[in-house]
Amino acid sequence: MIQYRTIKALLLIIVWVAASSAFAQPGGFKWSKDGTAYYRIEQNEIVQYSLPANDKKVLVSKQQLTPAGQTAPLRLNFYSFSDDQKKLLIYTNAARVWRINTKGDYWVLNLADNTLKKLGATRPTATMMFAKFSPDGTKVAYVSEYNIFVEDLATQTIKQLTTDGTRKFINGTFDWVYEEEFACRDGIRWSPDSKSIAYWQLDAATTRDFFMINNTDSVYSKVIPVEYPKVGQEPSACRVGVIDINTAKTTWMNIPGDPRQHYIVRMEFIPGTTELLIQQLNRKQQESKIIRCHAATGSTTVINTETDAAWVDVSSDDNSYALDFKHTFRWLAGGKEFLWTSEKDGWNHVYRISSDGKKETLLTPGNFDVISTRSFDEKTGYLYYLASPANATQKYLYRTKLDGKGKQELITPAGLAGTHNYNISPTGKFAQHTFSNAYTKPSGELISLPQHKAINEKESIAAKLSTLQEEKTTEFFKIKTEEGIEMDGWMVKPKNFDPAKKYPVVFYVYTEPAGANVNDSYGSGNNFLYTGDMREDGYIYMSIDNRGTPVPKGREWRKSIYRKIGVVNIRDQALAAKEILKWSFVDPERIAVWGWSGGGSATLNLMFQYPEIYKTGISVAAVGNQLTYDNIYQERYMGLPQENMDDFVKGSPITYAKNLKGNLLYIHGTGDDNVHYQNAEMLVNELIKHNKQFQFMAYPNRSHGISEGEGTFVHLATLYTEYLKKHCPPGGR
Numbered sequence: 001m002i003q004y005r006t007i008k009a010l011l012l013i014i015v016w017v018a019a020s021s022a023f024a025q026p027g028g029f030k031w032s033k034d035g036t037a038y039y040r041i042e043q044n045e046i047v048q049y050s051l052p053a054n055d056k057k058v059l060v061s062k063q064q065l066t067p068a069g070q071t072a073p074l075r076l077n078f079y080s081f082s083d084d085q086k087k088l089l090i091y092t093n094a095a096r097v098w099r100i101n102t103k104g105d106y107w108v109l110n111l112a113d114n115t116l117k118k119l120g121a122t123r124p125t126a127t128m129m130f131a132k133f134s135p136d137g138t139k140v141a142y143v144s145e146y147n148i149f150v151e152d153l154a155t156q157t158i159k160q161l162t163t164d165g166t167r168k169f170i171n172g173t174f175d176w177v178y179e180e181e182f183a184c185r186d187g188i189r190w191s192p193d194s195k196s197i198a199y200w201q202l203d204a205a206t207t208r209d210f211f212m213i214n215n216t217d218s219v220y221s222k223v224i225p226v227e228y229p230k231v232g233q234e235p236s237a238c239r240v241g242v243i244d245i246n247t248a249k250t251t252w253m254n255i256p257g258d259p260r261q262h263y264i265v266r267m268e269f270i271p272g273t274t275e276l277l278i279q280q281l282n283r284k285q286q287e288s289k290i291i292r293c294h295a296a297t298g299s300t301t302v303i304n305t306e307t308d309a310a311w312v313d314v315s316s317d318d319n320s321y322a323l324d325f326k327h328t329f330r331w332l333a334g335g336k337e338f339l340w341t342s343e344k345d346g347w348n349h350v351y352r353i354s355s356d357g358k359k360e361t362l363l364t365p366g367n368f369d370v371i372s373t374r375s376f377d378e379k380t381g382y383l384y385y386l387a388s389p390a391n392a393t394q395k396y397l398y399r400t401k402l403d404g405k406g407k408q409e410l411i412t413p414a415g416l417a418g419t420h421n422y423n424i425s426p427t428g429k430f431a432q433h434t435f436s437n438a439y440t441k442p443s444g445e446l447i448s449l450p451q452h453k454a455i456n457e458k459e460s461i462a463a464k465l466s467t468l469q470e471e472k473t474t475e476f477f478k479i480k481t482e483e484g485i486e487m488d489g490w491m492v493k494p495k496n497f498d499p500a501k502k503y504p505v506v507f508y509v510y511t512e513p514a515g516a517n518v519n520d521s522y523g524s525g526n527n528f529l530y531t532g533d534m535r536e537d538g539y540i541y542m543s544i545d546n547r548g549t550p551v552p553k554g555r556e557w558r559k560s561i562y563r564k565i566g567v568v569n570i571r572d573q574a575l576a577a578k579e580i581l582k583w584s585f586v587d588p589e590r591i592a593v594w595g596w597s598g599g600g601s602a603t604l605n606l607m608f609q610y611p612e613i614y615k616t617g618i619s620v621a622a623v624g625n626q627l628t629y630d631n632i633y634q635e636r637y638m639g640l641p642q643e644n645m646d647d648f649v650k651g652s653p654i655t656y657a658k659n660l661k662g663n664l665l666y667i668h669g670t671g672d673d674n675v676h677y678q679n680a681e682m683l684v685n686e687l688i689k690h691n692k693q694f695q696f697m698a699y700p701n702r703s704h705g706i707s708e709g710e711g712t713f714v715h716l717a718t719l720y721t722e723y724l725k726k727h728c729p730p731g732g733r
Contacts, residue, residue, distance in 0.1 A: 028076075029432065033085070035425030038432075041076050046088075051430055052448065052455050060088060064114050067107075074107060074116075078323050082137040086111055087153070089133060089140065091323070095126045098179050098673070100321055102186075106131040106142065108153060119151055120144065122158055129173060130186040134194035139245070141188055141197055143172035148188060148199055150245055161197065161248050168227065170202040175227050175236050178202070180674065181632035182265050183320035184327070191269050196242050196295065198267060198276055203237040206260075212671055216701045226673050231627055231634035231648070232641040234260045240267050240278060242295040253293040254300050255280060263632070265314050266327045269295075270355055271335030277355065279327075281312065285636045288312040290340075292355065303357025306342055310562035311636045315341050315348070315372070332378060332402070339363075339373060339383070343555040350383060352404065361404040368408075369552035371395055376402060377428030382450070384411070384424055392551045393476060393488055393520040394437075395419045399450065413452055416461070419521040424449065435461050436522035438474035438490070473535060474525035476518070479544060481575035488518045488551070489544040489576070492525040494732065495535045497585075501732030504590030506534070506724065507577065507614075508543040509606070511569040512598035513561060513637055516551050517543040529594075529720040538731035540586070546572030563639050566605050566626070566651025573602065574610040581613070585732075592728040594618035594720075597675060597704065604653035604666075604683070611661035616728040618665045618720055621675050621704050624683035626652045628676055657686040663727040664694040667716070669702030695723065 028041035037050045039059065046060035065073035078091035088109040094101035104126050106119045120128050123144045131142035141150045146165030151158045162171040171187075178184040187200035209225035229235060237259040241250040253276065255264070266279035276293040278300075290304040306312055314327060330339040332352065337359075340351045345362075348369040352361040364370050368389035374397065376383045381402045388394045396412040397420060412420050418437025425431065431449055436442040443464055446455040454460030461468075473492050480486045494503055508527065510517050518524070527534050527541055534541050545551055546569045548561025561568050581588045593614045595603045600622030607617040623629050626648045627641060634648075641648050649655055668680035680698065687694055697719060699706050706716055 029423070030079075031423075031425045033426060035427035035429055038425075038430075041079075044073060044076055046076070046079065051446070054446065054455060060109065060111075064109060064116070065090070067116055067118070077101065077104060080132070080324070082133040083135055084137050087133065087137055089131060091131070093126050097129075097185075098176060100185075100323065102129050102173075102323065103127055104129075106140070108140065117153075117156065119156075120149070120158065121156065123149070130188055132188070132190065134190050135192055136194040139194065141190060143188060146170050146173070148172045148197065148243070150197070159245070159248070161243050161245070162199075162250075168204045168207075170200075170204065170236075172199045174200065175202050175204050175207065176673070177229055177235075177630045177632050178263075181630065181636075182263070182314060182327070183325060184265065186324070186326055189268055191242070191274060191295065192272055193274065195246070196244050196274075198240060198242045198269060198295065200264065200267065201239050201241060203259075206234065207236050208233065210676060212673060212676070214671065214701050224671075224673075228673075228676075229631045231629055231631050231638070233631055235263060235283060235631060236260075238262070238264050240264060240276070240293070242276070251296065251298050253278070253291075253295075254298045255291060255293075256300070256302075257282070266329065268326075268329050271331050273335060277329055277338070279314075281314070283635065284639065285311045285314075285632075290353075290357070292357075301357075303355070304340075304353060304360075306344055308343070308559070310559035313343065313348075330373065330376065332376070339376065341370065341373065343558075346555050348552070348555070350385060352402065363402065363404050363406075364400055364408070366408065367554070369554065371552055374422050375424035375426075375428055375431075378402065380428065382406075382428065384422070384428065384449075386421070388552060391520070392545075392553050393490075393518050395421065397422050397452075411450055411452055417520070419519060430455070433461070437520045438476070438522065438524045439470050439472045440465070440522060441468045441470070442522050443468050476520065479576045479579055481572065481579060483575060485547060485572055485575070487544050487546055487572065487576055489542055490518050490524050491540060491542040492535055493540055494538045495533075498732050499585050501585065502587035503538060503540045503585055503732050504587055504592065504728050504730060505540045505542060505580065506728065507573070507591075507593040507606075508541065508599070509573060509593055509595040509602040510543075510597075510599040511546050511549065511573060511595075511602040512565060513548055513550055513558065514598065514633075516545050516549040518545040518551075529717050530724070531717045531721045534730070537725075542580075544573060544576050546576070548572075562637060563644060563647045564651065565637055566601070566653070570602060570605045570609055573606060574613055577610075577613050587733065589615065590728050592616040592618070592724060594620070594724075595622075596620040597622070600667075601653060604664075605651075605656065607662055607664055608653055608656035608659045611659055615662040616664075616724065617662065618667070618723060620667045621669065621672060621706065622653065622666075622679060622683075623675050624652065624657075624679040625654045628679050628682070654683050654686050657683060657692065658690040660687065660690075660692040660694065663723075664692075665697070665719070665723045666694055667697045667699070667706070667719070669699045669704065669706045671701040671708075672704045674704040 030039045048059040062073040074092045077094040080089045090107040094104040127144045129143040148161045165171040173187045174184045189198045204227045207227045207229045210228040212224040214222040240253045243250045261283045263281045274295045278291045280289045288306045293300045350363045371386040374384040382399045384399045386395045400406040421434045423432035433447045434444045443461050445461045475491045548569045600619040603617045603619040606614050670677045
């Protein structure tokens with residue numbers, strides 16, 4: 001739901017991206033292949049910076065980006081180089097598909113003679129997706145209108161490789177739910193020899209459409225169909241084929257099992273071979289298989305199997321909202337081995353696995369979680385990864401040996417407590433480092449590794465630190481419930497706090513496995529919907545991460561929520577609030593809670609299941625009935641309703657709507673393709689049935705983020721603020 005992600009999480013991503021002008025434009029920062037330089041988009045030009053001197057030169061100018069006969073250059077939405085660095089692929093005229101811009105137009109700039117040619121001359125404008133050079137640099141493959149094409153760069157001859165693509169029969173890309181829940185979008189892969197392309201094909205013919213209604217853009221309504229498999233419905237059939245460029249013949253991989261009872265979430269050619277490695281999940285996502293496939297024959301061998309009584313995570317080390325994001329294998333020894341993360345020993349750790357599955361080495365042993373791998377350097381033999389064994393709200397860079405014999409070594413320097421991230425060069429010699437904490441604005445620097453030394457000391461984070469730091473208004477704390485569950489939280493107290501007075505508390509909740517709120521990073525403690533200053537006005541604002549949230553506290557913490565969403569997470573939150581009500585400065589009659597998406601669902605459950613605690617609630621874009629949400633997300637965490645329907649009933653807010661006692665503001669967009677507006681209508685009906693009075697706001701034709709339309713955000717923020725002030729008045733008493 002934005003894979004149940006909150007809008008706040010997206011805003012914080014924006015803050016991080018804008019942390020430093022050096023790294024400000026999405027898709028703009030790239031490392032050179034040899035790791036000795038990086039590229040940036042500056043004023044719609046590509047600029048190269050050579051390291052360590054950080055010397056600057058314009059690599060691709062506006063003039064080079066201006067097509068013949070035109071006066072304006074192409075707008076750089078994204079770019080990529082051919083393997084030999086002699087050609088540049090330019091993505092422009094970008095258009096949104098579900099979450100991000102993945103459709104548009106592509107051009108190729110020959111850097112040797114500065115010729116600029118548009119690809120896809122026979123394709124409709126802004127319909128091309130995922131264009132990529134062949135490894136030998138002679139061709140470009142792309143997807144357009146659910147089919148795969150290849151274009152010869154010398155002759156500009158276009159060859160259509162598949163012809164059967166439709167909205168319901170999808171080649172080279174994915175349906176709504178694969179994109180939303182697995183971040184799968186780009187569904188084509190070149191073979192290392194440039195002779196074939198491996199691709200996903202999804203058959204969504206039996207997936208029913210959910211119909212959204214657009215009532216605002218004309219006097220007659222428009223029906224918008226979305227192929228959307230609700231929980232309990234079978235997934236789209238999925239298979240992988242390898243298509244020969246010359247013959248356009250596809251060889252299908254003989255992947256075991258019913259194609260409507262599994263998912264394929266990774267697929268890649270093994271470097272230097274004509275074989276593929278595929279990750280398959282069963283429908284319940286409790287079994288993961290890594291399968292080696294022979295592209296020429298389609299024969300397959302399972303080389304690794306992992307099971308979990310709850311679910312197997314398809315973890316990502318990178319930003320899944322990036323245009324070029326793929327769930328990739330991290331190859332070692334020229335493709336003979338790869339890195340893999342797993343929770344099978346109770347903690348998230350990195351393993352080194354041979355491509356035939358015969359050898360496996362644990363690289364990061366210990367009772368701690370690897371949050372994500374960042375990079376590895378085979379020459380020096382080191383793996384870099386993020387972890388924070390002592391504080392689950394923070395992130396730091398560590399390294400260990402790639403042979404599994406090393407110790408955990410902290411690389412991030414002492415004195416910068418908070419959240420760190422790193423974009424490490426291909427050779428591991430340099431890195432883009434970003435840092436923030438709750439009272440320090442995000443900032444970036446270029447460093448050398450492993451010394452963690454700023455390339456330019458004058459522009460280092462350490463040199464800028466005093467100008468970045470603000471007043472420490474966010475306090476981090478731990479709270480233990482009567483059941484012995486200890487949780488992390490943050491709290492912002494009123495500006496002129498008087499411990500002798502009692503103040504209202506506003507809880508910000510999310511509570512589900514797709515996101516955590518309690519992070520020691522800039523923006524924690526901010527309420528982006530509140531118009532004004534909550535601290536100045538006299539509110540205590542806080543958030544707590546319950547069991548089930550994806551924080552580095554071990555598998556048991558994260559997966560204790562299995563088949564208990566709406567029960568365990570809600571009870572943890574309520575029992576934590578019960579302890580907080582004991583604090584002398586908390587007013588038990590002014591307790592409010594709010595959240596968006598999964599947080600909206602939690603708000604409803606807290607208001608309905610624990611009305612004695614929560615007096616006011618503001619719920620945005622909530623799942624009111626778990627049976628309305630998509631199969632990949634809901635079945636991963638809750639199982640199949642055909643087998644355990646009672647769990648879905650117990651976890652759904654609609655079950656408890658009759659218990660409402662407090663003040664409820666319920667908000668939803670009628671054009672929400674993610675958490676459908678039907679949730680609102682179902683819940684409203686149930687509240688009406690029991691004569692429960694509440695305030696309801698439907699935003700016409702707005703999606704899950706309720707961001708479309710002139711004046712929308714101002715209206716939403718004003719509505720939120722005025723309701724909170726009226727029903728949970730600020731100030732000490």
